[in-house]
Amino acid sequence: MRWYIASMKSPDRTQTARPSYHHGDLRQALLLAAKALIAEAGIDNLSLRKLAERAGVSRTAPYHHFSDKNDLLCAIAAQGFRRRHQAAQDTFNDPSLTAAQKFAEYICGYVRFAAENPEEYELMFGRNIWKQKHSTQELLDVAYPCFQHQLEMITSWQASGLIGGDNPLRTSQVIWGTVHGIAKLLIDGIYTDSAQIEEVSQCAVTLFIKKAS
Amino acid sequence: MRWYIASMKSPDRTQTARPSYHHGDLRQALLLAAKALIAEAGIDNLSLRKLAERAGVSRTAPYHHFSDKNDLLCAIAAQGFRRRHQAAQDTFNDPSLTAAQKFAEYICGYVRFAAENPEEYELMFGRNIWKQKHSTQELLDVAYPCFQHQLEMITSWQASGLIGGDNPLRTSQVIWGTVHGIAKLLIDGIYTDSAQIEEVSQCAVTLFIKKAS
DNA sequence: GGTGCAATTTTGACACTGTCAAGATGCGTT
């Protein structure tokens, strides 16, 4: 009966009211609540304690579903990679687009994705996650194919003569760097005018595409 | 005489032994000690308390020289901007270099600077500093001319026909994005092999320089 | 030389964080 009292104290549970002492699907509820909290106040203001309270459980309950705070963040980042990977594959496999259109959509779509989900993108590429051994195996398993797919796309565009360069790996590293850098400068508030996103992306496209001259 | 006892407890003071109760130049000592600590254990592991202990003062002493932890970090970041700005100016004003050489040196030098001072670079562009109103006036005063100078350099290279694009602002935003992105991916450990730095930078140079054909 | 002021430093305290250990609770299986 104790949980009922706790439920009265914090009725603002992201998920539906817990039907019993055991939550049922706390892991999912935590992920949802975490994303909500991050969207409200940013990553820096996310604490496991606030998160637990939001989910209507005690402080240490999350530790039975995530070994660590970092583990939770990696799980959210993994979701982001899945979404981005799916979107990139969709445009690349769209038969109604020319190679040039696909390339332009890759560049603009990448930056747009980061601009529309700044906190999630920050999580996906935050230094705390990738530096050293902080990344979960799940994150690696999801992120690596995403990186690989990027490499394949750019390599194919280069092979078809759409863009310049000679070494495919190096070229794709540069282009990835470009979109990543634009996204970062934008998210971090250094490119203050976020209305210019599309223009900057478009400029990048024209700079990389080889002129047919 | 209390300070003497304190001095015995933590003799590892970055600066020389404090000659009196008043430190003399605690602000400078704190900046030095902070950079040392960051170099040892990274930004995330820097706490004001450890820093104060390292400098041989009490926990709250730093608050009389920096209003905030963020204020301290901004001061370190400002130093980084000054160094980078100086280096960029030096190469740009070097009369023994051609425009193409200057451009290549700008790209490679930028990435090299970030790779050689990863923590400082992280500080200079960390989201916590630029997001919202977290940046000090001093930081703005130092960083803005640095950004401006970058814009001028790239604009001049574009005007001389060395690199493509039409809108100077957009072009320089893309190129800055490229070097920033490469640097970030490198620092955050996503481009694992740091021996490729120069190759990637060089590839970026060749991708941007207009072929004389 | 003594005195008072202002700069500097310290001690104490508070709220908050991540995380561990030990106990409580309830579901599923035997």
Add this chain to the structure above:
DNA sequence: AACGCATCTTGACAGTGTCAAAATTGCACC
């Protein structure tokens, strides 16, 4: 019905940034 195990809670600890009030000292002025 009873046991085991996954799940959740309470209690606790070390660490963090930061504020308020007290202590210490250097310096200018009489």
